[in-house]
Every structure is written in structure tokens, then in C-alpha cells.
Amino acid sequence: MTDQYAVIGNPIGHTKSPLIHMSFAGETGQDITYTAIEGPLGGFAAAVDAFRAGGGRGLNITAPFKLDAFAYATDLRERARLAGAVNAMKFEDGPEGGPEGGRVIADNFDGVGLVNDIQRNLDSPLAGKRVLLLGAGGAARGAILPILEQKPAELVIANRTLSKAQALESQFSGHGRLSGTDYAALTGGRSGRFDVVLNATSASLRGELPPVDTAAFAADGLAYELVYGKGLTPFLRLAQGVGVRRLADGVGMLVEQAAEAFAWWRGIRPDTRPVIERLTIPLV
Numbered sequence: 001m002t003d004q005y006a007v008i009g010n011p012i013g014h015t016k017s018p019l020i021h022m023s024f025a026g027e028t029g030q031d032i033t034y035t036a037i038e039g040p041l042g043g044f045a046a047a048v049d050a051f052r053a054g055g056g057r058g059l060n061i062t063a064p065f066k067l068d069a070f071a072y073a074t075d076l077r078e079r080a081r082l083a084g085a086v087n088a089m090k091f092e093d094g095p096e097g098g099p100e101g102g103r104v105i106a107d108n109f110d111g112v113g114l115v116n117d118i119q120r121n122l123d124s125p126l127a128g129k130r131v132l133l134l135g136a137g138g139a140a141r142g143a144i145l146p147i148l149e150q151k152p153a154e155l156v157i158a159n160r161t162l163s164k165a166q167a168l169e170s171q172f173s174g175h176g177r178l179s180g181t182d183y184a185a186l187t188g189g190r191s192g193r194f195d196v197v198l199n200a201t202s203a204s205l206r207g208e209l210p211p212v213d214t215a216a217f218a219a220d221g222l223a224y225e226l227v228y229g230k231g232l233t234p235f236l237r238l239a240q241g242v243g244v245r246r247l248a249d250g251v252g253m254l255v256e257q258a259a260e261a262f263a264w265w266r267g268i269r270p271d272t273r274p275v276i277e278r279l280t281i282p283l284v
Helices: 017-028 044-053 066-072 079-083 110-121 138-148 162-175 183-189 234-241 249-267 275-281
Strands: 002-007 032-038 054-059 089-092 102-106 130-133 154-159 178-182 194-199 219-226 246-248
Touching: 002 017, 002 044, 002 066, 017 032, 017 249, 017 275, 044 054, 044 066, 054 066, 054 249, 066 102, 079 102, 079 110, 079 138, 110 138, 110 219, 110 249, 130 138, 138 154, 138 162, 154 162, 162 178, 178 183, 194 234, 219 234, 234 246, 249 275
Parallel strands: 002 032, 002 054, 130 154, 130 194, 154 178, 194 219, 219 246
Antiparallel strands: 054 089, 089 102
């Protein structure tokens, strides 16, 4: 019997998830279907209930429903609990063999996908490195624990609103060395240079530049844009202009987080490189 999976979001027409997961299925010989669901705003739970009633086995969740999925889940894995957001769920049947009374297990693979892309595909180990994370929203929250698990020398979270960065520092303080600050603390090199600078803000979606000082970049480091498919964003252009040699966008993160969900659902991890190569847009 063909198992059903999907991604839910609003809007959803831009999603690459069906292409990615069906490519994984073809590579690994898994008998699945994978579709896209445009969930109505305010109607997330009803849309998921309908998908489960129709035999759905798992969902990826994208904007704006990651918090709705957090609330919908019956079992939160640690990454999702700490991130406060969910990007993947799998469904277990209830005692009567259907969704009624069944478990909804939820996780967040965004940060794992980011770390896997940086370390596996870009060959940039994070252990012992100084890492700067720009932003304190959902994308940043999902990245913090997976980054700290790699034992960087330091993780600095910078945000326009200092209190938000400091709140994340407090929340994750037991998991590694990190600090929360504002962008002003980065000016003039006061915080030193960073081996890895990650843009987890939404600025690039609007064609804008986050207020990061050029002194934060190490020339032999990595500048990583979590947004994908936008080419040379203002953030990457800034890094390039000050001599940063390694630039990357989030296409690898997208594919790697999908691979983690696929492996969680199906028990087999696909090869991500062919799909990354297919989706990569040159940074020009």
C-alpha cells in the first residue's frame, strides 16, 4: 500500500518539497506519494485531521504553521520543544487502527539540516569555531541546539531587539557556550571576527541587508544565507565585498532537513547531493 506524505503551508505554490521527497523515494525504492497542501489560515488542525483521516502518515510543516504544529502535536522531541516550533510530524494509529487517539510525534529538523549542510557538504566543521547567528526568530531558534551540539568555541546570537537575543541565551545556556547581543555590539570589531556568520533574519526575503558590521566577517570563514534560491543576496554580497571566500545559501539546508524527515519516516537516509545539485542556483 502506498504511504501518503505531504507538506502543508500557506502559500505553498513555491515549495520544492514534493520534488525533493519523490526524488528520495525513487532513489531508495520507497512506495510513497508526496503532495502539497495549502492549509487555510486559522484552519491548520482541521486540514491535518482530514489528511490523517485519509491515511496520511507524515507531514512537513512550513510557514505560517510551525507554531500551530507545535500546539497540535501530542509528543514533542527535544529539538522541537526547545525551538518552540515544528517542521515535521509523523502519525501513529490509535487503538482502533485509525487516527482517533493516535500519537502525533513532532520534531524540528531545520537546524539539523543547516548543520549537516555546513559540515558534510561544505566541509566546514563547527567544533572550536566562533559562530555568529543573526536573528532571534523561528529560524534562529531551530538552529541553536544543533549548532551547540557541535561544540563551537562560542555561539553569539545578534538581534535588533537585545532582549530577544538575551532570552535565547538564557533558554539555551545549559547546552553550550553562547551569548545574546544586539548589532551595535558587533561594530568596529568589538566582538571580534567570526569563522561562520549565519543570516537567519528575514531581511533577504525583502532584498534588504541585516545591520551586521563588516568587521564581524573573517576572510577565510563562511557566510551562510538561510534563504535559498535568491542568488547573491545583499548579505552575501556584503560578505563577498569584504573578501569572505566561502559563500552559501540555504538550498543545502532545505534538502538536508528533508532528508532527515525522510529517514525518520522511512528508516533509510537518501543521498542528498544529486538533489542539491539539481536545485542549486549560482550565487551571481
